[in-house]
Amino acid sequence: MKRERNLQINAHGRLQHFLTIEGLPRELLIEILDRAEGFAGIGGRAVKKVPLLRGKTIVNLFFEPSTRTRTTFELAAKRLSADVLNLNIESSSAKKGETLLDTLRNLEAMHCDMFVVRHHLSGAAHFIARNVAPHISVINGGDGRHAHPTQAMLDAYTIRRHKRDFMRLKVAIVGDVLHSRVARSEIHALKTLGVPEVRVVGPRTLIPAGVEEMGVSVCHDIETGLKNVDVIVMLRLQTERMRGALLPSAAEYFRLYGLTPARLKLARSDAIVMHPGPINRGVEIDSQVADGGRSVILQQVSHGIAVRMAVMAMTAGSQAG
Amino acid sequence: MKRERNLQINAHGRLQHFLTIEGLPRELLIEILDRAEGFAGIGGRAVKKVPLLRGKTIVNLFFEPSTRTRTTFELAAKRLSADVLNLNIESSSAKKGETLLDTLRNLEAMHCDMFVVRHHLSGAAHFIARNVAPHISVINGGDGRHAHPTQAMLDAYTIRRHKRDFMRLKVAIVGDVLHSRVARSEIHALKTLGVPEVRVVGPRTLIPAGVEEMGVSVCHDIETGLKNVDVIVMLRLQTERMRGALLPSAAEYFRLYGLTPARLKLARSDAIVMHPGPINRGVEIDSQVADGGRSVILQQVSHGIAVRMAVMAMTAGSQAG
Amino acid sequence: MKRERNLQINAHGRLQHFLTIEGLPRELLIEILDRAEGFAGIGGRAVKKVPLLRGKTIVNLFFEPSTRTRTTFELAAKRLSADVLNLNIESSSAKKGETLLDTLRNLEAMHCDMFVVRHHLSGAAHFIARNVAPHISVINGGDGRHAHPTQAMLDAYTIRRHKRDFMRLKVAIVGDVLHSRVARSEIHALKTLGVPEVRVVGPRTLIPAGVEEMGVSVCHDIETGLKNVDVIVMLRLQTERMRGALLPSAAEYFRLYGLTPARLKLARSDAIVMHPGPINRGVEIDSQVADGGRSVILQQVSHGIAVRMAVMAMTAGSQAG
Numbered sequence: 028m029k030r031e032r033n034l035q036i037n038a039h040g041r042l043q044h045f046l047t048i049e050g051l052p053r054e055l056l057i058e059i060l061d062r063a064e065g066f067a068g069i070g071g072r073a074v075k076k077v078p079l080l081r082g083k084t085i086v087n088l089f090f091e092p093s094t095r096t097r098t099t100f101e102l103a104a105k106r107l108s109a110d111v112l113n114l115n116i117e118s119s120s121a122k123k124g125e126t127l128l129d130t131l132r133n134l135e136a137m138h139c140d141m142f143v144v145r146h147h148l149s150g151a152a153h154f155i156a157r158n159v160a161p162h163i164s165v166i167n168g169g170d171g172r173h174a175h176p177t178q179a180m181l182d183a184y185t186i187r188r189h190k191r192d193f194m195r196l197k198v199a200i201v202g203d204v205l206h207s208r209v210a211r212s213e214i215h216a217l218k219t220l221g222v223p224e225v226r227v228v229g230p231r232t233l234i235p236a237g238v239e240e241m242g243v244s245v246c247h248d249i250e251t252g253l254k255n256v257d258v259i260v261m262l263r264l265q266t267e268r269m270r271g272a273l274l275p276s277a278a279e280y281f282r283l284y285g286l287t288p289a290r291l292k293l294a295r296s297d298a299i300v301m302h303p304g305p306i307n308r309g310v311e312i313d314s315q316v317a318d319g320g321r322s323v324i325l326q327q328v329s330h331g332i333a334v335r336m337a338v339m340a341m342t343a344g345s346q347a348g
Numbered sequence: 349m350k351r352e353r354n355l356q357i358n359a360h361g362r363l364q365h366f367l368t369i370e371g372l373p374r375e376l377l378i379e380i381l382d383r384a385e386g387f388a389g390i391g392g393r394a395v396k397k398v399p400l401l402r403g404k405t406i407v408n409l410f411f412e413p414s415t416r417t418r419t420t421f422e423l424a425a426k427r428l429s430a431d432v433l434n435l436n437i438e439s440s441s442a443k444k445g446e447t448l449l450d451t452l453r454n455l456e457a458m459h460c461d462m463f464v465v466r467h468h469l470s471g472a473a474h475f476i477a478r479n480v481a482p483h484i485s486v487i488n489g490g491d492g493r494h495a496h497p498t499q500a501m502l503d504a505y506t507i508r509r510h511k512r513d514f515m516r517l518k519v520a521i522v523g524d525v526l527h528s529r530v531a532r533s534e535i536h537a538l539k540t541l542g543v544p545e546v547r548v549v550g551p552r553t554l555i556p557a558g559v560e561e562m563g564v565s566v567c568h569d570i571e572t573g574l575k576n577v578d579v580i581v582m583l584r585l586q587t588e589r590m591r592g593a594l595l596p597s598a599a600e601y602f603r604l605y606g607l608t609p610a611r612l613k614l615a616r617s618d619a620i621v622m623h624p625g626p627i628n629r630g631v632e633i634d635s636q637v638a639d640g641g642r643s644v645i646l647q648q649v650s651h652g653i654a655v656r657m658a659v660m661a662m663t664a665g666s667q668a669g
Numbered sequence: 670m671k672r673e674r675n676l677q678i679n680a681h682g683r684l685q686h687f688l689t690i691e692g693l694p695r696e697l698l699i700e701i702l703d704r705a706e707g708f709a710g711i712g713g714r715a716v717k718k719v720p721l722l723r724g725k726t727i728v729n730l731f732f733e734p735s736t737r738t739r740t741t742f743e744l745a746a747k748r749l750s751a752d753v754l755n756l757n758i759e760s761s762s763a764k765k766g767e768t769l770l771d772t773l774r775n776l777e778a779m780h781c782d783m784f785v786v787r788h789h790l791s792g793a794a795h796f797i798a799r800n801v802a803p804h805i806s807v808i809n810g811g812d813g814r815h816a817h818p819t820q821a822m823l824d825a826y827t828i829r830r831h832k833r834d835f836m837r838l839k840v841a842i843v844g845d846v847l848h849s850r851v852a853r854s855e856i857h858a859l860k861t862l863g864v865p866e867v868r869v870v871g872p873r874t875l876i877p878a879g880v881e882e883m884g885v886s887v888c889h890d891i892e893t894g895l896k897n898v899d900v901i902v903m904l905r906l907q908t909e910r911m912r913g914a915l916l917p918s919a920a921e922y923f924r925l926y927g928l929t930p931a932r933l934k935l936a937r938s939d940a941i942v943m944h945p946g947p948i949n950r951g952v953e954i955d956s957q958v959a960d961g962g963r964s965v966i967l968q969q970v971s972h973g974i975a976v977r978m979a980v981m982a983m984t985a986g987s988q989a990g
Contacts, residue, residue: 070459083716084744084747105431110748114736114740125947129946132967133947136971137712137973137974138712138974304450305451306450325457329458392780396780397752625767626771626775646778649774650778
C-alpha cells in the first residue's frame with residue numbers, strides 16, 4: 028500500500044498519477060472534491076472552456092472499448108483546452124507485434140503529457156505508471172476488476188453535494204460487488220472520507236470473500252441492507268454473467284435485488300439513489316426509481332466531467348515546484 | 349405540421365432545431381440563406397475560423413455511418429470553433445442495452461449543446477428533439493426516407509447564387525424520388541421559396557403515390573421532364589435497390605433516365621445541374637455532364653459547409669433573448 | 670525525375686508537395702532539417718503549440734490503416750494549431766462507388782488545405798498531387814514500396830544531430846530492402862546530402878536487383894557490412910513475408926542478420942543504431958542493442974514530429990509570394 032502511495036504521489040508531495048483510491052490520504056481526496064467544485068460551474072457557462080492545459084497532449088489509451096468513459100475524459104480534456112488523441116490499442120501497433128512498453132516509449136517520445144488508461148486486466152494502469160517517463164501522468168479509467176477511481180470520486184462528490192457531512196452517513200452498495208471495480212474504489216473512498224457505515228448487499232455468489240476486511244458489513248437480504256441508509260449505490264449488472272452459474276435470470280435478479288419504489292421506502296426519507304450507468308432498467312433498478320426525485324444518476328454524469336477535470340489539472344500540475 | 353413548426357421554433361421565435369423544411373416560413377429559409385452568405389467567404393480566407401461557437405460542444409450522433417455528411421458537419425463546427433465529439437452509436441452503449449433516451453440524458457448531463465443526428469429511421473431526429481433538454485439544439489443530418497433539410501438548403505443556396513429569383517424557375521428533380529429524403533426536403537424548400545414549377549421525373553416504381561399533393565407535377569419521360577427547365581436536380585441511385593424488383597440494370601436505368609449531354613440540351617441554355625453526391629458516373633449522370641460547365645455539383649459541396657455553419661450558428665443562438 | 674521535381678516545387682520555387690526525396694536538391698533537404706531544428710524545442714515546452722497553421726484544415730487521407738504514422742502527423746498538425754480531419758477511406762464513400770478523383774474534388778470543395786496520404790499502392794501520393802487544385806499540398810505518408818520521405822528526413826535529422834558532417838559518413842542499411850519504402854527514400858536522402866558510402870545489407874532475396882545504380886554498395890554478409898560504419902539503419906521485417914519463400918524462420922533471420930551486441934562492435938565505437946519502428950525484438954534487433962546507449966530509436970520518434978511540422982509549415986507556406 029505504501030508503494031502505491033509513493034507511486035501516485037511524487038517528490039513534491041503532489042498527485043502525479045491517479046490509479047487507485049487505496050492508500051491516498053483523506054486530505055488529498057478532499058482536495059480533489061474542492062478542485063472539482065471550481066470546475067463544476069464551467070458546464071453551465073456560455074464558453075465551457077478554460078485554458079489550463081492548453082498545449083498539453085492527453086492520450087486516451089484504451090485497450091478495451093468504452094464510448095462512455097472515453098467521451099467523459101475527452102470532454103474534460105477539451106474543456107481544459109488540451110489536445111486529445113484517441114488510441115484504440117486493439118486495432119493499432121499491438122497487431123504489428125509491438126510490446127506495450129515500446130508503445131509507451133513511443134508516445135513519450137512524441138511528448139505526450141498524460142495517458143488515460145482503460146484496460147481489461149487488473150493492474151494495467153499501475154504497470155504503465157511504473158514504466159512511464161517522470162514527466163508523464165497516468166489516470167486509471169478502469170482496469171479489470173481492480174479500480175475505477177474517478178468514478179469513486181464523482182460519487183463522493185455527488186454525496187457531498189447532497190449530504191455535506193460524510194461522518195454521519197450510512198451507505199449501501201448493492202449488486203455484483205465481486206466483479207465491480209467501481210465498488211472496490213467506492214469502498215476505499217467512502218472509508219477514507221470517514222463514512223462510518225458501508226454495507227455491501229448482494230447474493231453470496233457476487234460478494235467477494237473477506238470483503239469485511241475493507242471495513243464494510245455484508246448483507247444478503249436487500250430489505251435489511253437498505254434500512255435507514257442515506258445513500259444507495261446500485262451497481263450495474265454485467266448481463267454477460269447471466270449465462271454462467273453465478274446468477275439466475277434477469278427477472279429473478281430483479282425480484283431479489285432490484286431497487287423498487289417499495290424497497291426505496293426502507294431507506295431514509297431523504298436518501299439519494301446512485302448508479303454508475305449505463306443502467307439496466309428492470310434488471311437492477313425500476314424505472315420509477317431511476318427517473319424519480321431521489322435519483323441523482325444524471326448529476327453523477329455532470330459531476331464526472333468536473334471531477335475528471337480536477338484530476339487532470341492536479342496531475343498535470345504535479346511537476347511544478 | 350403546426351406541431352413540427354412549434355417544435356423547431358422556440359418561444360423567442362427563433363430556430364431552435366432544424367429537423368425538416370416542412371412547416372418553416374419563407375422568411376426563415378431566406379434568413380438561413382442570408383446567414384450562409386456571410387459564412388461562404390470564410391472558406392477562402394487564410395484563417396478559416398470564426399470564434400462564434402467557441403466553448404460549445406457539438407455531438408455528431410450517428411446511428412448510421414456516413415463519412416461524407418459527418419465530415420461536412422465536423423468541418424462546419426470546427427470552423428465555428430466548437431468542440432466536436434463523434435459518436436457512432438452502433439458501436440457504443442447501445443450494445444450495453446442502454447436506451448436511446450438514457451443516452452440522450454447522459455449527453456445532456458455532460459453539458460453538450462447540439463446534436464447532429466443521422467439515423468436510418470424516419471422521424472428519429474424529431475423524436476430526439478422532442479426529448480432533449482430545452483438548452484439543446486438538434487440538427488437533422490438525414491433520417492430514413494424522411495428529410496435531409498441541410499441538403500435542401502444548400503441546394504436552395506446554390507440555386508439562388510445562379511438564378512437569383514426563385515419566382516420564375518422551373519426545376520426538375522430526376523430519379524429515385526420514392527426513397528429520397530433529399531427529394532422530399534428539396535420539394536418543400538423550393539415550394540416554400542416560391543418556385544412555381546417543380547417536376548419530379550422517374551420510373552413509376554420510384555415515384556411515390558400522391559406526390560402531386562406536394563405541389564409538384566409528375567413525369568415519367570425524362571425528355572419531357574427536362575424541357576425548358578432552369579435547374580436539374582439529379583438524385584443518387586441507391587445501387588442496392590438494383591437487386592430488387594424496382595429497377596432493371598444500371599445500364600438500363602442510364603438509358604432511360606441518365607443525364608446525357610443530349611438530354612441536357614432540352615433544358616434552358618443556362619440551366620444548372622445539381623447532384624447531392626456521391627455521384628454514380630454512368631448510372632444517373634454522364635461524366636461529360638458531371639464535369640461540364642453547367643454542373644454546379646462541387647459548388648454544392650462548398651455551400652454545404654456555409655449552410656451548415658449558418659444553421660449551427662442560428663440554432664445555437666436561439667436561446668439568447 | 671525532372672517531372673517529379675516540378676510537381677513538388679511550385680512556380681515560386683517553394684516546396685508545394687512532399688512526395689519523394691528523389692529529385693529534390695540538397696539545399697531544400699537542408700532547409701527542411703533547419704526548419705525542423707526550430708520546431709524541435711516545442712516538444713519540451715509547457716505549451717507545445719504554435720499558431721502557424723491556425724484555421725487550416727489538414728486531412729489524414731489513409732487508404733491503409735496506420736495508427737503510428739497517423740498519430741505523428743496528427744500531433745504535428747495540432748501543434749501547428751491546424752484543424753485535423755481523419756479519414757479512413759476504406760470505410761467511407763469508396764464503398765458507395767465514388768471514384769478517388771471525386772473524393773478529392775469533394776475535399777477540395779470543402780476548402781481543405783493539405784492531404785497527408787497513406788496508400789498501399791506505389792505512386793498514389795503522386796497521382797493525388799497531380800490531380801489536386803493548386804492551393805492544396807500533398808504529403809506522402811508512405812505509398813506501397815515506393816517512398817516514405819518524412820521517415821527519411823527524420824532519419825537524416827537524427828544523423829545530423831549526432832554526426833554533424835554527412836560528407837564523412839559510412840552508413841549501413843540492413844534488412845528487407847526490397848520491400849522497404851523507407852530504404853528507398855533513405856538512400857535518396859543520404860546520397861543527396863553527400864554521404865559518400867551507403868551499404869545495403871541483406872539476403873539476396875531481399876535486395877532489389879540493380880540497387881547499385883542508386884549509388885550504394887551491396888553486401889550479403891552482415892559482419893562485412895557493419896565494419897567501421899558510423900550509422901546502422903535496421904529495417905523492420907514484415908513478418909508476413911515469412912510465410913513465403915523469401916525468408917526462412919524469424920530465428921534463422923535473426924541468426925543471419927539480427928543486430929546483436931557482438932555485431933554492433935564491428936561498427937565504429939561511436940556508431941548510432943536507428944530503426945523506423947515498430948521494432949521486432951529478437952527478429953531484426955536484439956533488445957540489448959535496441960535499449961542500449963547507442964540506440965537513437967526513440968529520438969527518431971521525437972524528431973519525426975519536428976520534421977513533420979517543418980514539412981507541413983513549408984508546404985502550407987509555399988503559396989505566399
